[in-house]
Amino acid sequence: MIYIMKIYMAPRNRTTPYAVLGMLHIRPMSGYDIRKEAETSLGYFWSESYGQLYPALRDLAAAGLIRRRAGGRTGTRERQVYEITASGREALALWRTQPPRPTPVRSELLLKLFFGNRASTGPELNWIDDVLATETAALRDFRRIRSELRLQGDHPSLPFWLITLGYGEHRSRAVIRWCRESRKALRAMVRGAGRKATRR
Amino acid sequence: MIYIMKIYMAPRNRTTPYAVLGMLHIRPMSGYDIRKEAETSLGYFWSESYGQLYPALRDLAAAGLIRRRAGGRTGTRERQVYEITASGREALALWRTQPPRPTPVRSELLLKLFFGNRASTGPELNWIDDVLATETAALRDFRRIRSELRLQGDHPSLPFWLITLGYGEHRSRAVIRWCRESRKALRAMVRGAGRKATRR
DNA sequence: CATGATATATATCATCCAGATATCTGTCCA
DNA sequence: TGGACAGATATCTGGATGATATATATCATG
Known part of the structure; x- marks a missing residue:
C-alpha cells in the first residue's frame, strides 16, 4: 500500500x-x-x-x-x-x-468555582470581589486611554486601537456584571445553607 | 553581608x-x-x-x-x-x-488587530465574522445547558455550575456586541478609504 | 463487500512559553 | 550611608500545547 x-x-x-x-x-x-x-x-x-x-x-x-x-x-x-x-x-x-489561531483558555478561577460545592463554601466571595476590583480599575484605565487617543489626532492605526480598546471595555463590563450577579447567588446560597443549619 | x-x-x-x-x-x-x-x-x-x-x-x-x-x-x-x-x-x-492564580491572556486575534493599519485593510472583517458565528453558537449551547441543568434537580454543585455558565453567557454576549460594533467601524473605515481613493 | 471516512482510545515528543531567579546600576530619601 | 526601589538585561526550569503515531470498531457508499 x-x-x-x-x-x-x-x-x-x-x-x-x-x-x-x-x-x-x-x-x-x-x-x-x-x-x-x-x-x-x-x-x-x-x-x-x-x-x-x-x-x-x-x-x-x-x-x-x-x-x-x-x-x-x-x-x-x-x-x-x-x-x-x-x-x-x-x-x-x-x-x-494569516488568520489568527485561537488561543486556549485556562481560567483557574472558573475551574475552582466549577468544582465548588454547596456544602463547603469558602473564599469564593473574596475571589469574586478581587475580580470586581481589578475589572473596575481596568475600566477606569480604558476611559483614560480612550480620551488620550482622541486627543492624539489620527495615527493610521487609530481605528484598530479603538477596536481593541472596545474589546477590553465590553469584556470588563461583562465581567463586572457577572461578578455582581454571582455575588448575589453566592450570598443567597450561604443564607440558604445557614437557614437549613439553624432549622436542624 | x-x-x-x-x-x-x-x-x-x-x-x-x-x-x-x-x-x-x-x-x-x-x-x-x-x-x-x-x-x-x-x-x-x-x-x-x-x-x-x-x-x-x-x-x-x-x-x-x-x-x-x-x-x-x-x-x-x-x-x-x-x-x-x-x-x-x-x-x-x-x-x-487556595486563591486562584491569574492566567495570562494571549489573544492572537486582538494582537493582529492592534497591529492593523488603515492603509492596508485585509481579512479583518472575516475574522470578526468568524468570532461572531462562534460566539452565537456558544450562546445557543449555553441556553441548552441551562435548561438541562434546570431539569436535573439539585446537585450540590449546581449553584456553582450556574455561576460558571453565567460567566460564559455574559462573556459571549459582550463579544457579540463587540463584533457588531467593530464590523461597523471597519466598514466605515474601508468606505472612508474608498472615498479618498475615488476622490484622488 | 471492499473502501474509506470517522469516532473511540491511549500515548509520546518537540517546541513553546511563563515565571522565578540572578545581577547590576543609579536615584531617592530618611 | 545605607537601604529600598526602579530601570535594565538575561537565563533556566519546568509546565503546557499540538502534532503525530498507533489501533480498533462503526457506518455510509458505491
Whole structure:
C-alpha cells in the first residue's frame, strides 16, 4: 500500500517574534520597554515573558528583521534599543494576513468555582470581589486611554486601537456584571445553607 | 553581608492534576472522556491537552489520589476508567481553598488587530465574522445547558455550575456586541478609504 | 463487500512559553 | 550611608500545547 507522508514542518504558534516585530513597528524600543508595554497598554489581551522576549530579540536581530543600536543611557544603564528593518516590516505584513489561531483558555478561577460545592463554601466571595476590583480599575484605565487617543489626532492605526480598546471595555463590563450577579447567588446560597443549619 | 536565600521550591502552576482530580470527583472517567468534557462543556473556560492529561493520570494513580479500573468496552476498545480516592478528595479540597492564580491572556486575534493599519485593510472583517458565528453558537449551547441543568434537580454543585455558565453567557454576549460594533467601524473605515481613493 | 471516512482510545515528543531567579546600576530619601 | 526601589538585561526550569503515531470498531457508499 502506498501512503503519503505528511511532513508539514510543524507550524507551531511562534507568536512572540511577531508580537515583538509589531511592537517595534510602532516605535523603536528596548526589551524592557516591550515588556512594560505588554504589561500596561496591551496587558488586557497580550502578555510577554522575559523568557521569550530576549531570545526573540536575539533571533530577530540575527535574521535581520530588527536592528540593534545603542539607545543612550535614558536614566541608569546602557539601553539596547531595537528598531524594525524593511524585511521586518515585510515579515510582519505577511503574518498579519494569516488568520489568527485561537488561543486556549485556562481560567483557574472558573475551574475552582466549577468544582465548588454547596456544602463547603469558602473564599469564593473574596475571589469574586478581587475580580470586581481589578475589572473596575481596568475600566477606569480604558476611559483614560480612550480620551488620550482622541486627543492624539489620527495615527493610521487609530481605528484598530479603538477596536481593541472596545474589546477590553465590553469584556470588563461583562465581567463586572457577572461578578455582581454571582455575588448575589453566592450570598443567597450561604443564607440558604445557614437557614437549613439553624432549622436542624 | 548576610543575605537570606529564598528557596521556595518554585510553586509552579501545576493545575492539570487538580483539573483531572476535579473532573473525576464529578464522576469516574477515562482520559478520553476528560478530554471530551474539556472540549465541550468546560471548553469555554478550561482546556486540557493529551500531553498533560495522560502523564497526570499516571502520576495521580501512582500517588494514590485516583484509582484505575477496567471500564468494560463501551464501544470499541478496552477503556481505562479512573475514579477518585479519599485522599484524592482531600487533595482537591485543599487546592480549592487556595486563591486562584491569574492566567495570562494571549489573544492572537486582538494582537493582529492592534497591529492593523488603515492603509492596508485585509481579512479583518472575516475574522470578526468568524468570532461572531462562534460566539452565537456558544450562546445557543449555553441556553441548552441551562435548561438541562434546570431539569436535573439539585446537585450540590449546581449553584456553582450556574455561576460558571453565567460567566460564559455574559462573556459571549459582550463579544457579540463587540463584533457588531467593530464590523461597523471597519466598514466605515474601508468606505472612508474608498472615498479618498475615488476622490484622488 | 471492499473502501474509506470517522469516532473511540491511549500515548509520546518537540517546541513553546511563563515565571522565578540572578545581577547590576543609579536615584531617592530618611 | 545605607537601604529600598526602579530601570535594565538575561537565563533556566519546568509546565503546557499540538502534532503525530498507533489501533480498533462503526457506518455510509458505491
